[in-house]
Amino acid sequence: MDRPSRTRATDTRISIPGAAAALACVVLALLAGACGTTPAPAAGSTAASAPLAGRLDPVSSPDWEADMARFAAEDEAHAPPSEPVVFAGSSSFRMWDSLRADFPGTPVLNRGFGGSQVRDLAWHADPVAIRYRPRVVLLYAGENDIDAGRTPAQVLADTRLLVARLRTALPDTRILWVSIKPSPARFAQRPLQREANARVEAWLRDQPGTGYVDVATPMLDASGQPRSELFIADRLHMNARGYAIWRDAIAPLLR
Template sequence: MKKLNWIVFFVLIFFAHNAVAQQPFPYWKDVQKFKQQDSIAFPESNQILFIGSSSFTKWKDVNDYFPGYKILNRAFGGSRLVDLIRYRYEVIYPYNPRQIVIYCGENDFAAKDNPSVDEVMERFNTLYKLIRSKYPTVPLAYVAMKPSPSREHLLPKFSEANKRIKQLLAKDKNAAFIDVYPLMFNKDGSIMKDIFVEDNLHMNAKGYAIWQKAIKPYLKKPAR
């Protein structure tokens, strides 16, 4: 019986090792799914490209919120700015978008390495410059890092980073900062809890309705 347990143990280790080997970087498999989809039917050009982390990833019905706009959602997992930089050739560069909308940065602050605002801003600057190197004039919009009950301890960092990103984008006539941050608080200054699902991090339909109203005025309609 003991021998059998050891065999099972080594089999599990083998498969765990293979799983890691098959995914050399975080979210590798998510990105490969996008590539597979594109190989079957490549998305048409001139769509609004949504990129970023799970607040966009989980917005599966995003096109229903914005009728009349064609949105290509290429957000993946709980990605960080460093992940968008790593996978720019897969999720940003191929699509020739009409506009790019970003939600990312929150997970950078929540990571184990506990980066400073300066470090996250360096990452954002790198991503911004890489996007502009490929798409110099494509309209770009950044959705502010949101407040959520489970990450209330990070609000000072979110607030400072949002302020600095807004200042940076203000220098670009083809960029906009979409400030959803203040819209997600109650009048008493507490974070709205009824707009989140059970994990107190990701939003429900009520939360996305707030985002819809904030984002829609910034979306670029297709030329007629």
């Protein structure tokens, strides 16, 4: 069973231009390594192609380009809010239809694209987050990575590159990582999900301006099973009661 429920956010709004510039060089070198002279493993490859130091695997699907075009069209039709709170991640964010109602008075922007993995957020960090100059970015990813056969170590490695890219471009922005949720449909993967959560949480403790949001623990019953009443018929995605748990965990960190 997951550890007792808690949310944690470290001190934020830290501006370190010199360090950010240095980090920019490092991140550019890391990302260049993924598309430069060293061939990157093909999308969908096995755990043997885990990202090495300075490596980021290709996007998991080229279909995300259509989502990026959709975001651009939405921005063209309706100007996004200034300094928003951006929710960037996979379908658990994309399907959060009550996002604005759940955070009244907060300029929220939903940039979830279903099926995405951590590396997809890293490659598409600009169109889903950086371009909006957000005051807070919430990330939800890792669940699809585990389902696709990637390891907790890969989830952490990709998360480190993702956070580094965001921090380089957005030195004063808070970055909150929402834990991988348990679900009846993927409960067999729960040990790997739990390990990925633990790895990311431990790493974030030493990263200024970041936070870990535990939504997993309150979604489990007393026996450690996912609470079935929180999910829609596919037993994977959440209903309003599930999103209420996420709202209650996130809202205090946005005040």
